Amino acid sequence: MPHHAPARASDLGPALEFEGLLAQLVERADQMMRSQSRLRDLIRVNNDLTSNLDLETVLRKIVEIGTELIHAEFGAMGVIAEDQSMEQFITVGMNAETIERIGAMPEGKGLLGALIADPSPVRLAEIADDARSSGFPAHHPLMKSFLGVPIRVRDSVYGNLYLTDSKNGQFSADDEELAEALAATAGIAIANARLFEEALYREKWASALAETARRLIEDEDDQHLGFLVDRVKELADADMVSIGLVTSARTDLVIDRVVGSGADDLMGTSFSLGETVAGEAIRSGEPVLVPDAGLLDDHHFTTPTRLGDAMVIPFTIGAGGAGVLSLARLKGRADFGARDLDMGMSFASHISVSIDRAEARTTKRRVALLEDRSRIARDLHDHVIQRLFATGLSLQAVAAELAPADAHTVTEQVKEIDASIAQIRQSIFALHRDPEVTSVSLRARVLEIVDRVESQDSSSPRPQVTFLGPVDLMADAPLTDDVAAVVTEALANVVRHGQATNVEVVISAAAGRVTVEVTDDGIGPGTSPRLSGLANLRSRADSYDGSFELEPGPEGGTQLVWSVPV
Structure with a gap:
């Protein structure tokens, strides 16, 4: 058999070079295919994220997609508040039991805080080797490789995307680029979600303000x-x-x-x-x-x-x-x-505006009530009193022609008519008074006291009040206070000692004096009156060089007379 000599290295050179170039070409093609696949995934992610405006859903979706595309075991996102603290922290890869055992979310210190202080990408093969790492809390799974990128839109930083434990051993430069691209997309999605939420918020408030304004204008309700x-x-x-x-x-x-x-x-x-x-x-x-x-x-x-x-x-x-x-x-x-x-x-x-309108409506109703009262008072004065006065004059004329016994009976009826006229005049004055406005006149003060006493003790009779003479003109503010105190104490005595069926209060201004007379038909103060109150009334009279008397009434009961010069 013929013997073949071995091939020389110089003869294999072109083949080896070709195989090396072919391997490089295959590797580059594989890298391009992976890049194209990641690019397609990133485009799909862009569509998913930018079409969803629910912020909470967007944030979690970003972390889930980041762990999927970059092949990480764990992922998280920290949302930064205005004061640069950690406002929200979303995790993916840990079960609920582990998260609960870890406890409170991170406060943004250590390596996480470094990303907040300096929003630049951080890629580490071993977390523990970095001086900024502060370790893990109790029950936290141990992690090795780390990739963190800021989530921003222009100069606004919304948070950071964190990925740990690469399934390929450690994160590559391509992983960092993809994470930055994902973070940029996330920033736009977060910005859109926040703008949408802000628009909904302002729309809700604007609708409520418009509804309130319409209700204030159209509705007269006091509520x-x-x-x-x-x-x-x-x-x-x-x-x-x-x-x-x-x-x-x-x-x-x-x-x-x-x-x-x-x-x-x-x-x-x-x-x-x-x-x-x-x-x-x-x-x-x-x-x-x-x-x-x-x-x-x-x-x-x-x-x-x-x-x-x-x-x-x-x-x-x-x-x-x-x-x-x-x-x-x-x-x-x-x-x-x-x-x-x-x-x-x-x-x-x-x-x-609501409070102003309520007060305006109250004032309007008060004015309408006073106008109605004025009309009633005018009718009482112009018609009822005049007719009673004419009847009294006619009876007096008849009494002049009657026998003394009969004339006395008619005269007593005339006195009753005069008393009725006085009471009607008092009622007319009360009708002109606005009960919701505090008045300083003596008449108003006395009537307020009578109203208060009646409201406090409905079992006692309402006092009949008569004013004689220009009491408001003759009583200045200090004297008005003293007269009010005298009437208050006198009526308190009547209520306290009780059993009165008739109480009369007469305030008169004549011959340079103001006099208060309070008469009742009760059992009287007895032998042990409350001396402090009576002493107070006497002291008030003495300060004017006036007089004070408390005696049995002409027909039983008690008569109080307090009189001072003016």
Whole structure:
């Protein structure tokens, strides 16, 4: 057999070079195919993410897709709040039991905090080898390789995407590029979701404000304030909403309406403004954000310490009135943002309009009532009194021609007619008086006292009050106070000692003196009257060089006479 000599290396050179080039070409083709596959996956992901506007769904989907495309065992996303703290942390790859055993979400320290402080990609073969790593909490699975990229749109950073434990051993530069592309898509998706949520939020508030404005204009219902409080609580997702009104002296705040947590404890309570948060808001005219409403306890504004974030919004009422709209959420819930404050201020202006309109309607009804009373009083004076007066004159003429016994009977009836005329005149004056407005005239003060005594003790007879002479002209403010005190004490004695069926109060101004006479047909004060009250009446009379007497009445009972010179 012929013998073949072995091939020389120089003869194999082109073959080896060709095989090397072919291997490189196959590797490059494989890389291109993988890149194309990842590119197709990324395009699919873009369509999925940008078409979904539910923010919570978008965030979780981003992490799930990141772990799938980059072949990671675990994935997470940290959402950054405005103060650069970790607002939300979403994990993929760990079961619910493990997450529960780990406990609270990360606070943004260590390696995670480094990405927040410097939003640049971080790729590590071993997490433990990095000086910024602070280890893992108890029950946390151990992790080796790490890839973190920021989620941003232009200059706005929304958070970071974290991937750990590459199934290929460690993350490659291609993995980092793909993660950055995914993070860019995620940033757009988050921005779109937030813009959409913001649009829905403002649309909801705008619709509510328009509805409220329409209701304020068209509806004459007095319950607008309750409707507004309920509406703002619902829209702001608050746990407590209250309306506080400043008193006329501008020293205290009274809680006029409150719904939600602690409502029963707060309703109707009052607080001194002083250095309170509400006082600060009213003085500055600017809303105040309170990080922890529990701190308001020190300002005597509210009591439920379980409340967390709160905002206090001032508003004006009419020419000089003021109030505050307060909203609070329970501890642990999300804080109020700038948009909540803007919308709260809009609702506070509607509350101001509602209160103004309610007061205007009340004033309108009061004027209508007084006009109706004036008409009744005019009819009583022009018709009833004139007819009674004419009847009395006719009876007096008849009595002059009768025998003495009969004439006496007729004369007594004339006196009754005169007394009826006096009572009708008193009623006419009362009709002209507005019971909702405090009056300083002596007549009004006495009638208010009579009304109060009757309301406090319905079993006692209503005193018959008669005014003789220009009592309002002759009594100045101090004397009016003294007369009011005399009438109050005298009627209190009648009620206290009881059994009276008739009580008469006569206030007269004549011959330079103002006199108060209170007569009843009861059992009298007895032998042990309450000396302190009577001594007070005597002291008031002595201060004017006047007189005070308490004696049995001409027909039983008691007669009190208090008289002072003017």
